[in-house]
Amino acid sequence: MPELSVSLNKIWIHRTEYLKVVEVREGSRQKFYSYTYTVKSRMGWLPCVRWDNYEQQPHVDKYDENGALLEQRPCREKELAEVVKLVKIFRRNLSAMDISQL
Known part of the structure; x- marks a missing residue:
């Protein structure tokens, strides 16, 4: 049986923005991923957008600006490099976009 491995990383986008990365692999196969674009506000660090494949x-x-879930939409599988590129290009505009189509 292949071994499970979990990786946790933080990729800084700007001094007040980072991408929190959680990946679970079984051997060479990715079982789960979660990429959360997080921004600093007066209330602390809050999630803005998250891509994942839960279940x-x-x-x-x-x-929203308080960290409460506004909506959840299906999208295609995302690779980390693709998410990093999207976040770096669109940054704080992501919350106003229909990013499920990107």
Whole structure:
């Protein structure tokens, strides 16, 4: 039986923005991923957008300025490099976009 491995990383986008990365692999196969774009506000660090495949259903979550979930939409599987590129290009505009189509 292949071994499970969990990786946790933080990729800084700007001094007040980072991407929190959680990946679970079974051997060479990715079982789970969660990429959360997080921004600093007066209330601390809050999630803005999260891509994940919880229960093998890829989707994107959008959060409001208080960190409360606004909506969840299905999307296609995302690779970390693709998410980093999207976040670096669109940054704080992500919350106003229909990112499930990107």
